[in-house]
Amino acid sequence: MTEAHEQARSAAREPSVDPATDPSTEEVFDADIHAKAREVIARYPHSRSALLPLLHLVQSVQGYVSREGITFCARHLDLSEAEVSGVVTFYTMYKRRPCGQHLVSVCTNTLCAALGGDAVYRRLCEHLGEDGRPLGHEETAGTPGEQxxxxxxxxxxxxxxxxxxxxxxxxxYFDNQSPDSAVELVDALRDGDRPAPTRGAPLTDFRSAELQLAGFFPEEAEQSRSDVDAPTAAEETVRGARLARDRGWTAPAMPDDVALPEVEQK
Structure with missing residues (x-):
């Protein structure tokens, strides 16, 4: 490790303002979260590189990134609150309002929209709304964080x-959805069930998922593996590769003597 890297780690361990005694955050983040923050920062040669996982750690506590969460990250990383806020407001994965126990994300990009994604989203918003008012983007049915x-x-x-x-x-992921299947899914979630995803890890709640994104899993190896080990590729995704393998199809090899095009000097 270079001297510069060691200095960066030291700086991360000893911020100019002690986050653990900062009155603006001490009521929200306990000693365990401060210890986890220091563990996250120690993974990186430059402390500011830990900002993204640190924001996930904040969301695992509050269900969103609050003003206290921004201050928490700024103090631990010796950054300005403006620098942290700039990252929080850039990435949609960091929420500015408290999330529910479950975050339901409906794809409404071109292909999903054309095949029914807009209809799924519209139906869910209507189904989860109250008094004739559909739920809006990043709005919550029920009290955020509660069952x-x-x-x-x-x-x-x-x-x-x-x-x-x-x-x-x-x-x-929950694939190949329809308005009816999506309603059945959210109704199960509201009843406290956790339906198995189409592929991927077993379903957990939003805050637990955020803790995993920050890099923390159960210490017991078998439990840790069960939290993340699951099939991730659907049959439709790998069908082409399997056909090529079964039929002996291969891509043509590139000749060794092909000259690469000239690249303009910068």
Whole structure:
């Protein structure tokens, strides 16, 4: 490790303002979260590189990134609150309002929309609304954080065009959805059930998923594996590769003597 890297780690361990005694955050984040924050920061040679996982850690506590969460990250990383806020407001995965127990993300990008994603989103908003008012983007049915509460959002792309229309619950996939199947899914969530995703890890709640995104899993190896090990590729996704393998199809080899095009000097 270079001297610069060691200095960066030291700086991360000893911020200019002690986050653990900061009165603006001490009522929200306990000693365990401060210890986890220091563990996250120690993974990186430059402390500011830990900002993204640290924001996930904040969301695992509050269900969103509050003003206290921004201050918490700024103090631990010795950044300005403006620098942290700029990142929070840039990425849609960081929420500015408290999320429900479950975050339901409906893909409304081009292919999903054409195959019914818009209809799924519209039906869920109507179903989860109250008094004739549909739920809106990033609004919550129920009390945020409590059992059965659901926050809904439309997502620009969930990278599953071959299984459209799709939605995610706490970032786990539910493929080939329809308005009716989506309503059945959210009703099960509101009743306290956790239906198995189409593929991916077993379903958890939003805050637990955020803790995993921050890099924390159960210490017991078998339990840790069960939280993340699951099939991730659907049959539709790998069908082409399997056909090529079974029929002996291969891509033509590139000749060794092909000259690469000249690249303009910068």
């Amino acid at each position: 059965g509460s659901i926050t809904i959002e439309h997502a620009e792309c969930l990278a599953a065009c071959d299984l459209a229309p799709v939605l995610q619950v706490n970032y786990e």
